[in-house]
Amino acid sequence: MEVVQIQRTLMDYTKSLFMEGLLDSQFLQLQQLQDESNPDFVVEVVSLFFDDSEKLLNELTIALDQPSVDFKKVDSYVHQLKGSSSSIGAQRVKNACVAFRNFCQVQNIEGCLTCLQQVKQEYYLVKNKLETLFRLEQQIVTSGGSIPMIEMGF
């Protein structure tokens, strides 16, 4: 594919992610932080996010699976996940975490389990999308092109 084409695809793809609410302006901030001295910054951060989140999701699954659920612990995990997802701009994941926390506070097991499912769903979705995005970027770079900066009207 032509670099230009890939670039265009990338642009459109990224825009769609924003439109769908999967990503928010925080992601843009990350992108803006990326520069020559740190060309893989976004990928690195997002990878960190993936690793961390998966660990948290595992812990959450285990915690909610206990005969006697420690809601405080669950809440703390969710809070963490909320913080990191909001830091990279994974908006829907963050929103799902907010709802999750509410159920934690009222100690509603069913609600928590449902929310956990939702969080997982959103997480895997955004993970998928971001990975696609990165692949596109990679293609551009290997083709000698540069990654276009997204100008969103946020």
Place this chain on the structure above:
Amino acid sequence: MNSSSGKTYMSTSNSSAGWKAGDAAADQFPVGLRVLVVDDDPTCLMILEKMLRTCLYEVTKCNRAETALSMLRENKSGFDVVISDVHMPDMDGFKLLEHIGLEMDLPVIMMSADDGKHVVMKGVTHGACDYLIKPVRIEALKNIWQHVVRKRKNEWKDFEQSGSVEEGDRQLKQSEEADYSSSANEGNWKSSKRRKDDEDETDERDDTSSLKKPRVVWSVELHQQFVAAVNQLGIDKAVPKKILELMNVPGLTRENVASHLQKYRLYLRRLSGVSQHPSSLNNSFMSPQEATFGPLSSLNGLDLQTLAATGQLPAQSLVTLQAAGLGRPTGKSGIPMPLVDQRNIFSFENPKLRFGDGQQHVNNNKQMNLLHGIPTTMEPKQLAGLHHGAQSMGNMNMQVASHGSQSSQNNPLLMQMAQPQVRGQMLNDTSLGHPPRLLSPMGQPILSNGIAANVSTRNGIQENIRAPSYNPVSQTSSMLNFPMNHAPELPGNSFPLGSTPGISSLTPKVAFQEDVNSDIKGTVGFLPSYDIFNDLNQHKPQNWELQNVGMTFDASQHSNSLQGNLNHAHSVLVQQGFPSGQVNGQNRSATVVSKAMFSSGDSTGHVNAQNGNQQLNSLLVDGTVRVKSETPTNLYPDDFGQEDLMSALLKQQDAIAPAEHEFDFDGYSLDNIPV
């Protein structure tokens, strides 16, 4: 302003050593600002680091609070600002905030995904200079340098202003004088907003004036150092700056010392003032935060025990005194006797002399003066005399004396009461040389009847107490002891009661000498208690109860303000006030309480202190007055002028360097309290 830098930021930036090492860096400030960022979330940490680097700051990141703390400790001046997450697995972010504030006094910015008002408020009260909500945007980070500059600016301002008078002190004085009851929140202890509104306000004021600083935890050792420094300097000359220098504690700021000093002074004041007004005091004291003490029943009907139990000795003592004075059967009938004895010891000899002449008699010397501060209704003159005397003493509990040296005897006691500060001095200096005078101030108020005795005990105690441990407490106790079986021990104990002539003037005359029995009961007990505390702790229990009551009150009060002091006071009070056995036990508990207050306290202690202060104030004022009216003997003239006393006390407090003795509470003296 910086000469070299083009920016117009605080002039301190260039000149202050705290700024970057490199001149160039300083010129380009905030470029090169050294930031330490702490967050257990690796994603956030990485993002923050990148953002800060983009702002051209020098970033060090760490994902554990402990690591951050050790990094800071190793290199205290290696960072300019710290950014920390609130929720961390190994240590709570606020705890880290406190540590940093106490040890390194760096500006700390908290951050969290949690934007709940409660959490943000916590950040404020713990002294964070800012609170960022995650996700943090780079724009928010670009401005963090302002906190560094602001802090430095305030520090410079403090330097300038502090010469010999600390801003905080000034404020304290003013507030003290203006309103006793407004407990000196001056300290940074007001972290717990439990305190009354006034107090909160005062605290706010203090806080703003001295830049929000992380709470300093006044541990026992620290407090001891503080008291030592204050005593060394002399209560008159104890200004935060010098105290800080003497203490030589890394990480401690002048503001910390200033606020602590304020509290200490209030505490001293309370001590001396407590004895004054048993009934009123009790009530007021009781309410103080220290729940430990439990509300003192109205003094009149006070049962010292109650007082003692409540740990509010001071109040109790007063109460007892009052009760005694009033003629109420406090049940301590036995006390009058002791009081009398004590009185004699202290000040009976020269009731009047004490104050005016600075009865500094042997023991009382100081006490007398101190008593001035104490609003003993006893004999205004005496108190006045004491006052003078006390002044010389070093503002020791002069507060009591100020009351008007009514009862010379009382005054001493009162002085004691009023002067927690003095106490320190007394203790330190006179180590009981201050005859019960000091105590009397305390006791005076209460004593109206026998209060004088108490008061004197206070003073005497202080004096007697030679034991440096907290005199304030003991003093009160002595006062209170009246009713308690106050065995003449008092005199023996420590109070120079016998020696303090001032005490004689203390109302105890009433009770002791003549009617003491009936009235003094309560009062008598007090004086000795102080000494007793030290010595008596063991035996005096009964008498001390009274004292304890009052004492406890004080204690609680003091603790609040003085944190350290309070602890002592509490303990002392407790000890004293509790009659036989109780006292001891109580004291211990009081001690514990106070200690707890002390340590925990900024907030708690502070709160208590405040309450205590208030109570004390009221107690003092009221106490003195009340005592009189109730007791037939009229130990204290109503017009004694609580105000005089109060102001005297206040002055005393200010002037008086907190006696180490008093602060012994935490670690020390309480246990010593013989009660």
